[in-house]
Amino acid sequence: MTHIAVLGSTNMDLIAYVAKAPQRGETVTGREFRTLPGGKGANQAVAAARAGADNVSMIGAVGADAFGTQLRSTLEHSGVDTDLLRTVDTAATGTAHIVVDDEGGNAIIVIPGANGTLTALAPGDEGLIASADTLLLQLEIPVEGVLAAAQAARRHGVRTILTPAPAQPLPPELLAATDLLVPNEHEAAALTGITEPRAAAKALLAQVPEVVVTLGARGSLYAARGAEPVLVEAPQVTAVDTTGAGDTFVGTLAVALAEGRSVPKALAWASTAAALSVQRPGAAASMPYRSEIDTAANGAAS
Structure with missing residues (x-):
């Protein structure tokens, strides 16, 4: 039985599709607009549930508005337990304003809203974390809340996987309570001042025992103390929308590791899931189911 707990953000993604993203002071005409569920926490929860985790639990906050209702429904429809996704009356549901260009690249502005209330654990949160195999964390909620959850996981021997996005300086106490850090190459550079992945x-291993640096279409790089780094290539596909690809990777990776797969096999499986997601629009909406990941992975191996 695999139980993945997620503490993180739930946002409604407001997505504009354009040929080329506007520069400062420029107005461009878009070709499409979509409203889709997102938020790094919710995305990772959906990815883990669709990848086949036996139990996925979401700890977070939404506003008492239509977006909040829709986000809760989306999570539940994907098989995510939302008992500890609280509704707050003091803030609106978080939103992410996203521009996607014809090459599949994106630029994102996040307005935290209710996510900003997650500054500490609430009753029931630590018990849920203690019951999980893995806790997934990101940085779209206040770092105080992330730290509290990571330290709770450490007290109960629960593996903690942290996605350091949006990139920001990380408290030493948070790194000390992190088992696996998963930055993309830009976040890794922001954290270390070193551009070469x-x-x-290697520099990050001075602070955490394991690191996976995601490299987009080039795959992912795994590094652990006392071992040579391992590069796992990603399937080559044509990207339509890269929004949520990193969250797909992390949610799927968490399931693979919880199931006991070797790191190279877990990374390859997660890369397959991310490659499937970028061929579809949206974040949570683009995430593949386990049967799709297995079919694609088996096809690549044959």
Whole structure:
């Protein structure tokens, strides 16, 4: 039985599709607009549930508004337990304003809203974390709340996977309570001041025992103390929308590791899931189910 707990953000993604993203002071005409569920926490929860985790639990906050109702419904429809997704009356549901260009690249502005109330654990949160195999964390909620959850996981021997996004300085106490850090190459550079991924990963190992640096279409780089880094290539596909690809990767990776797969096999499986997601629009809406990941992975291996 695999139980993944997620403490993090739930946002409604407001997505504009354009040929080329506007520069400062420029107005462009878009070709499409979509309103889709998102938020790094919710995205990772949906990814883990669709990847086949036996139990996925979401700890977070939404506003008492239509977006909040829709986000809760989306999570539940994906098989995520929302008993500890609280509704707050003091703030609106978080939103992410996203511009996606014709090359699949994106630029995002996040307005935290209710996510900003997650500054500490609430009753029931630590018990849920203690019951999980893995806790997934990101940085779209206040770092105080992330730290409280990571330290609770450490007290109960629960594996903690932290996605350091949006990139920001990390408290030493948070890194000390992190088992696996999963930055992309830009976040790794922001955290270390080192642009070369292998060197950045090596520098991060001074603070955490394991690191996976995601490299987009080039795959992912795994590094652990006392071992040589391992590069796992990603499937080559044509990207339509890269929004949520990193969260797909992390949620799927958490399931693979909880199931006891070796790190190279877990990374390859997670990369397959991320490759499937970028071929579809949206974040949570683009995430593949386990049967799709297995079919694609088996096809690549044959």
